[in-house]
Amino acid sequence: MKRYEDLSPSLRCIMTPGPVEVDPRVLRAMSFPVLGQFDPEFTDIMNETMGMLRELFATENKWAYPVDGTSRSGIEAVMVSLIAPGDRVLIPIYGRFGHLLHEIAERCGAEVFTIEKTWGSVFTPEEVITAIKSFQPDVVAMVHGETSTGRVQPLAGIGRACREHDALLIVDAVATIGGVPVETDAWMLDAVIGGTQKCLSIPSGMAPVTYNERAEAKLMKRKQVERGLRTGGVQRSELPVVRSNYFDLGMLQDYWSEQRLNHHTEMTSMLYALREGVRLVLEEGLRERHTRHALHERALVAGLTAMGLELYGDPESKLTVVTCVLIPEGVDGESVREMLLSRFGIEIASSFGPLKGLIWRIGTMGFSCRENNVLRVLGALEAALLRYGYAAPCGLGVQAALDVYEANAE
Amino acid sequence: MKRYEDLSPSLRCIMTPGPVEVDPRVLRAMSFPVLGQFDPEFTDIMNETMGMLRELFATENKWAYPVDGTSRSGIEAVMVSLIAPGDRVLIPIYGRFGHLLHEIAERCGAEVFTIEKTWGSVFTPEEVITAIKSFQPDVVAMVHGETSTGRVQPLAGIGRACREHDALLIVDAVATIGGVPVETDAWMLDAVIGGTQKCLSIPSGMAPVTYNERAEAKLMKRKQVERGLRTGGVQRSELPVVRSNYFDLGMLQDYWSEQRLNHHTEMTSMLYALREGVRLVLEEGLRERHTRHALHERALVAGLTAMGLELYGDPESKLTVVTCVLIPEGVDGESVREMLLSRFGIEIASSFGPLKGLIWRIGTMGFSCRENNVLRVLGALEAALLRYGYAAPCGLGVQAALDVYEANAE
Known part of the structure; x- marks a missing residue:
């Protein structure tokens, strides 16, 4: 009979709109x-x-x-x-x-x-x-x-x-x-x-x-x-x-x-x-939790913007816990996602229906929504974009996010 | 805000027709x-x-x-x-x-x-x-x-x-x-x-x-x-x-x-x-697993019978993994079950519809289906029955089950 191996899933940094890290x-x-x-x-x-x-x-x-x-x-x-x-x-x-x-x-x-x-x-x-x-x-x-x-x-x-x-x-x-x-x-x-x-x-x-x-x-x-x-x-x-x-x-x-x-x-x-x-x-507190989600969104958005990326959708109705990013002209979105997952162990999401191939979706949800994950995804995204022909201004994404965190800590 | 305690469920020996021990x-x-x-x-x-x-x-x-x-x-x-x-x-x-x-x-x-x-x-x-x-x-x-x-x-x-x-x-x-x-x-x-x-x-x-x-x-x-x-x-x-x-x-x-x-x-x-x-x-093997379930059923049934208890239903169609026992005349089935759970940490099941109050159902399923569980449930059931007015012939249940196991080991 065929033997089955021990379960041993890799550790991932999951920055999708779900399922996220537990x-x-x-x-x-x-x-x-x-x-x-x-x-x-x-x-x-x-x-x-x-x-x-x-x-x-x-x-x-x-x-x-x-x-x-x-x-x-x-x-x-x-x-x-x-x-x-x-x-x-x-x-x-x-x-x-x-x-x-x-x-x-x-x-x-x-x-x-x-x-x-x-x-x-x-x-x-x-x-x-x-x-x-x-x-x-x-x-x-x-x-x-x-x-x-x-x-x-x-x-x-x-x-x-x-x-x-x-x-x-x-x-x-x-x-x-x-x-x-x-x-x-x-x-x-x-x-x-x-x-x-x-x-x-x-x-x-x-x-x-x-x-x-x-x-x-x-x-x-x-x-x-x-x-x-x-x-x-x-x-x-x-x-x-x-x-x-x-x-x-x-x-x-x-x-x-x-x-x-x-x-x-x-x-x-x-x-x-x-x-x-x-x-x-409930231990964290609902209000405190909502504030935390808003902070990490702010840092993520600051980083993405500093990299010259554009966000999708009407800013007035933006959901704090999901950030949709327009895939830059000439970049193959799936290659970038694949590189993030296979080389950095970081997952971001593609999209559905009319948005397929046009945007990435980055989640900042629950336990995944924390400073080290936001910094990792920005750093890795910059590297992957460079690798696939989009000249992101080097270093600015992570620095912009760090600025948000430091301003918040003051 | 009300604080909630750490989760700390008791360890149970679960001998019901499910959910059973994992x-x-x-x-x-x-x-x-x-x-x-x-x-x-x-x-x-x-x-x-x-x-x-x-x-x-x-x-x-x-x-x-x-x-x-x-x-x-x-x-x-x-x-x-x-x-x-x-x-x-x-x-x-x-x-x-x-x-x-x-x-x-x-x-x-x-x-x-x-x-x-x-x-x-x-x-x-x-x-x-x-x-x-x-x-x-x-x-x-x-x-x-x-x-x-x-x-x-x-x-x-x-x-x-x-x-x-x-x-x-x-x-x-x-x-x-x-x-x-x-x-x-x-x-x-x-x-x-x-x-x-x-x-x-x-x-x-x-x-x-x-x-x-x-x-x-x-x-x-x-x-x-x-x-x-x-x-x-x-x-x-x-x-x-x-x-x-x-x-x-x-x-x-x-x-x-x-x-x-x-x-x-x-x-x-x-x-x-x-x-x-x-x-x-699959590691155990399907056939071996079915044989194991049949063995523990045999031991359980031998023990229950030796205690003078009667099984419910047509013997020809008995399901190996669930044994239905008639609650003896004059014994309150729920009191016995409650004692098994609260004093021995052993759970057996009651029943539905027309059988409510008439039978107990004892499971021998999966990981719960093992010698130590069968011996424990027989010993505890004898004690609980004695406590609730049914004079089970002392010691015979466990001994009969042990006999089955020893005959099987030969």
Whole structure:
């Protein structure tokens, strides 16, 4: 039989918009022996994690727990549970992940209305509110931070408009949670999905979600206890039953409640990782963490600009945690990326769809977002650009970043 | 702000039908720093894991990869991808997880036909084949090992009948993979789902699946490239597009193919765990591993019987990796379980639905399935039973198990 080698992945400096480097404390948490899913010690950890997630999402919501899957599993769980077939759904799109929301809503059987912005910019809240008035949707779903274009969508005001028009507002905060402010309650967001492998610096594998009583009321209208667990006959629900069992939030919340109604087997080691990762965020402090992300972005941008590189997109809506750089004329972007990875062990990202080949995307997220990584990526990028025919002014990139750090330390 | 304590879960001896104890090598694998999802080192690990899964599933299928979620995510992915709305689906049910298949098929929009066996027994292949002839289903979905009742369903012959009647056969082998033979190709199974947290002794979090060309042909008829990634307009698919984006196997296989079409962000640390866990299985050898599971079952059963306890269910169809024990008259099953956990650190399982309060379920799965665990659970169970009023004949349980081990060593 063929033998398989010991696992021994190389150490990387990961400066992409995710997955990013994982804090060693989180890696360590995953190596603890597991508990059974109904062991009281484990259900205590589940409850405690819910409390920590409420702090992370800045909410008093009863429900805040992870969906067991990658980030888009959380998005799909929220959408398939809150969108009944035939519902009118408004999706404002300003990048790839808006298109993903459209795709998912469509597969949920929704009647979808989209408004689109040129990639590289975002909507004003008024534009979205006007569309809400015009389409009268049951649900509005939108992306908070678009990693495909490096933009952040202002949300203030949209939540209130949704309440006035009796629509639910679903927000994909996969890229922003833990890196930039996400104010679930203050912005009146009805359901929010976070990602682990970006600003939380936890491996991909869970999707924390939160939702309020308005969202829960809709879940209750679609609720059904699982066959094989229910006693008595089928209950008729007021709205059609959710099309997914795995993603039915009404079932997930019964599992996460004191009732502990069996559903899936909770991902033990990933929950340990989530708890430790969110604990690190809360120890640092949300405000302090957002400030740190902004500082390293400033240093990175100063360095890139000093090297004569141009940033992509409308500066007003730039997302602090992703910096999109125009690939200079005559330079093959993939060769530079390949050299960074193979020679320096540094990863930056390419891009999707209309931006393919035109921009690189550099992340400053979570544990990856630190001074030594920013300095490394600037130094290595200068060397790789020189090697591939772009005469970056030597030394200026790193010096400009160092200037930012020193000014900040004063 | 409230401080959260260091994570420090107790060490448990877990003798349930899952999640079970995780091999320390698997725990260690999860603590490696992560690679980016498109890092060539990582895609090599993805490819290698596919090869290992083919060996595990005893198949030459091209497609063998994990779905990113708990075991039922793999079941739902296979069902929602292979069952088009309106399809005729036959579900033979002989325990709780058959009801789950019914539930999922229903949510997929299928026309479901069920046949049921009294819990504690299984179908003869002929009974299932007769139902196939009578219902003429498009899809047959059934459970291989039912942990709710501790039974194993013989599958030989059913695959051939499905081919003759142009039906696809989906098998839930969550509880059996890695513990009991699962012969994907020899039994002509069209799609099989395995579980990680049972006989593979990997934490819950991934669901390895495999499917053949017959299954793939159906996926191709429902295929659509994701919005935001596709070039040109919408392609019309021959059958309705899969209702889920996250669980669309047609998309997942593009991500797992050399094409690497972006979908979710693969769960890095869980993939490391899966690779190491399956590597342990292949190092031990499938046949040797099945023999080991049978040996420890024999010792456990000898011990329980010597204590005067009775097993539940038809002995002919007993699943080696789960042993169901009738709770003796007058004993409160939950008090015994609670004492085992809190005083001995040993976990055994309660049961579902009609069996609630009537049986305990003891698992002998994967890394948990070893001599010291079997001896510990027998000794502790005797003590707990004495404490709760059942006069187990003292000492006989452990001695009987030791006899089995010594006879085996000769």
